[in-house]
Amino acid sequence: MINCLMKEMKIVGLQIKQEVYGEKNEKAITIDDNIKIYTEIEIKDLEKILTLKNMFYNISQDKAEEIFSTKCHNKNILESVNLITENFKLESILKSIEETIRNLLNSDGAAILLYNEEKDVLNFYVTSGGASGKIETIDVPIDDSIAGECFLKKETIIINDTTKSKKHFKKTDEKSKYHTRNLIATPLFFENEVIGVLEAVNKKKGKYTDQDKEIMEIFSSLISNKLKNSKVYDDLSSTIKGLIQAVATAIDLRDNYTHTHSKNVSVLAVEIAKKLGYNDSFIEELEIAGLLHDVGKIGIPDNILNKPSKLTDEEYEIIKSHTIIGANLLSDIDFLSKNIPLGALEHHEKNDGSGYPTGKKGNEISLFGKILAVVDIYDALTAKRIYKEPWPKEKVLKILEKDCPKKFDCEIVEALKETVMA
Numbered sequence: 001m002i003n004c005l006m007k008e009m010k011i012v013g014l015q016i017k018q019e020v021y022g023e024k025n026e027k028a029i030t031i032d033d034n035i036k037i038y039t040e041i042e043i044k045d046l047e048k049i050l051t052l053k054n055m056f057y058n059i060s061q062d063k064a065e066e067i068f069s070t071k072c073h074n075k076n077i078l079e080s081v082n083l084i085t086e087n088f089k090l091e092s093i094l095k096s097i098e099e100t101i102r103n104l105l106n107s108d109g110a111a112i113l114l115y116n117e118e119k120d121v122l123n124f125y126v127t128s129g130g131a132s133g134k135i136e137t138i139d140v141p142i143d144d145s146i147a148g149e150c151f152l153k154k155e156t157i158i159i160n161d162t163t164k165s166k167k168h169f170k171k172t173d174e175k176s177k178y179h180t181r182n183l184i185a186t187p188l189f190f191e192n193e194v195i196g197v198l199e200a201v202n203k204k205k206g207k208y209t210d211q212d213k214e215i216m217e218i219f220s221s222l223i224s225n226k227l228k229n230s231k232v233y234d235d236l237s238s239t240i241k242g243l244i245q246a247v248a249t250a251i252d253l254r255d256n257y258t259h260t261h262s263k264n265v266s267v268l269a270v271e272i273a274k275k276l277g278y279n280d281s282f283i284e285e286l287e288i289a290g291l292l293h294d295v296g297k298i299g300i301p302d303n304i305l306n307k308p309s310k311l312t313d314e315e316y317e318i319i320k321s322h323t324i325i326g327a328n329l330l331s332d333i334d335f336l337s338k339n340i341p342l343g344a345l346e347h348h349e350k351n352d353g354s355g356y357p358t359g360k361k362g363n364e365i366s367l368f369g370k371i372l373a374v375v376d377i378y379d380a381l382t383a384k385r386i387y388k389e390p391w392p393k394e395k396v397l398k399i400l401e402k403d404c405p406k407k408f409d410c411e412i413v414e415a416l417k418e419t420v421m422a
């Protein structure tokens, strides 16, 4: 039904606050005070679902981002949608979809079961609600469960009283000590093959309805798309990461002593970002930025890079240029986030402007630059170098603490301390 409506409902315009994109008319779906979608036909029912569907399929990425960044009345749903659109991590996506479904269907729990080909059963992949954490190891039989029936028939099944269903698989309830009163199950597809089941259980008020079925089917198609994208992303991502690691190793090998510096910086920066509570995509970019922060050393001659005696002023200027060379090299790579060249450019900057290459101060320095600056110094001082023996970590931490906030951000130094002293 939704799909038929969607086919009829050509979108002619979109209004965000006062700005109209496309045409404006009176047949508008109002999402909130700030957002209106203009259509060719009048749609009164299922407004919420249609609105969600519009967001997923009919609005370009730029407009969608604008919408998501505007505060809407149903904040939880929009936050989840936002997460779904920008996050490629499969498990985070599925978790956020589940939570959205629980909210929309007013259900106590939701689960995603995936087909286990080896055992010919369904296994819980992501769960939320009362039974979460207790059912993940259960093998749900295909021929003796409601989820299995949904999987085989490739259609949504609503059971509003499980005591009347012969197919209700009781082992899940027994193991989790959870009573499933009612449930709705929708098949999940990957490239037209059924691969699992999306379930919502125990509607808090009333019964599961056809409207719930439509919501489940929309989310099922959303998951299918994301599974496809995530697979492509995972394949690509592991290939690219392999290449980046090879480049980082090549950079480190040019330095006679610190053969693991880039890797160390990357690992520590990730730990710090986790402690500071940054999201998955930030951490993933920071991991790459750490590996590549010294890539500009490729342009520094060996006799300067590995000079055992003191550098002349001129040589020091050449060393400093590795930040600019690196940033230029990395900004030419289209698929890299702009944070990554920024990390290379700014990892020797200091809050008080005493760093290089440009002497940026405080908030002029990006977060990537600030985190990498702290980690870079920590790893350099605790490692053996051509001109010095390794220093104990306590001594290095004291130096960094003494220099914050003058040169470094105190909370980054604190997170480093917690990480390395753990």
Ligand SMILES: [Fe+2]
Binding pocket: 293, 294, 322, 347, 348, 376
């Ligand atoms: Fe550097």
